[in-house]
Amino acid sequence: PNKACAVGVDVGLQQSTVALADFRGKILRSTVIDNHPDPQRTADALAKAIERTLRSSPLKDRVEGVGVSLIGLVDPAAGLVRAAESLKWGEDVPFGSMLTKALHLDLPLYFENGARLAALAEIWFGKHADRQPQDLIFLEIGEGIGAGIIIRGQLYRGSLNGAGEFGHISLDPAGPACSCGGRGCLEVFA
Numbered sequence: 354p355n356k357a358c359a360v361g362v363d364v365g366l367q368q369s370t371v372a373l374a375d376f377r378g379k380i381l382r383s384t385v386i387d388n389h390p391d392p393q394r395t396a397d398a399l400a401k402a403i404e405r406t407l408r409s410s411p412l413k414d415r416v417e418g419v420g421v422s423l424i425g426l427v428d429p430a431a432g433l434v435r436a437a438e439s440l441k442w443g444e445d446v447p448f449g450s451m452l453t454k455a456l457h458l459d460l461p462l463y464f465e466n467g468a469r470l471a472a473l474a475e476i477w478f479g480k481h482a483d484r485q486p487q488d489l490i491f492l493e494i495g496e497g498i499g500a501g502i503i504i505r506g507q508l509y510r511g512s513l514n515g516a517g518e519f520g521h522i523s524l525d526p527a528g529p530a531c532s533c534g535g536r537g538c539l540e541v542f543a
Contacts, residue, residue: 358412360403360419360460363467364388364448366439366496369395371402373410378478382406392434392442393451400455407458418460422467423448424497426515432464435514438521438533439497439540468493468517469508472501490517498540 358381363370365388372383386402388395407413425437432449434442442448449464456462472491475481491501498520502509509516520540521533528537 357415357417359417360406362399362403362419362421364395364399364421364423366424369399369402371399371406373406373412373416378474381412382410388440390441392440392446392448396448396451397455399452400457403456404458416460418463419456419458420463420465420470421449421452422470423464424467426513426518427464427466428514429463429465429510432462436533438531441532466499466501466514466518468499469501469510472503473508475501476503494543498543 358373358375361372361374368385368387370383370385373381375381384402384406386398389398403419407416421432423434423437424440426435427433428435432447432452434440434446434448436444437446449462453462468491471493472489475491476485476489485506486503487506489503493499493501500517500519502517520543521531521535521538523535523537524539524542525537529541530536531538531541
């Protein structure tokens with residue numbers, strides 16, 4: 354923890370946060386940027402914010418990588434946002450490659466769904482971190498609704514990386530219109 358740190362990026366609906374943190378989870382510096390409806394412009398703005406954060410830090414040589422928290426159905430291996438209706442980016446957005454190309458850094462990038470990362474953070478840094486629970490469901494209720502699931506100490510993604518993404522389950526097919534195109538989704542009522 355004293356020798357290494359990482360950059361964390363949290364892509365939200367309207368704003369994104371870029372933070373430099375040590376491996377104990379202590380945030381050393383952070384900045385917030387406004388998202389753009391065009392995912393490429395958001396990736397470009399994030400790349401600039403990441404580079405600024407690193408340039409202004411005396412710890413830049415100790416950064417081990419960049420972790421990116423994304424909304425919706427995410428293919429973590431490809432950094433692909435398969436569906437994130439609330440972002441209105443469309444389907445199968447190659448956000449990982451967009452950000453990788455925009456960054457002028459030789460650091461590994463990691464991509465994952467935000468609720469899953471919140472579940473990992475709870476295990477690593479939460480109240481029960483000293484016991485590290487082996488099974489956990491972390492409910493994320495904020496800009497959207499989802500869950501991060503840990504089973505036997507391992508992150509559970511499901512067969513199509515959709516485990517825990519239940520905010521767009523329809524509770525009332527005749528209910529209010531949702532951003533996903535459906536009606537009566539849990540997120541509309543919440």
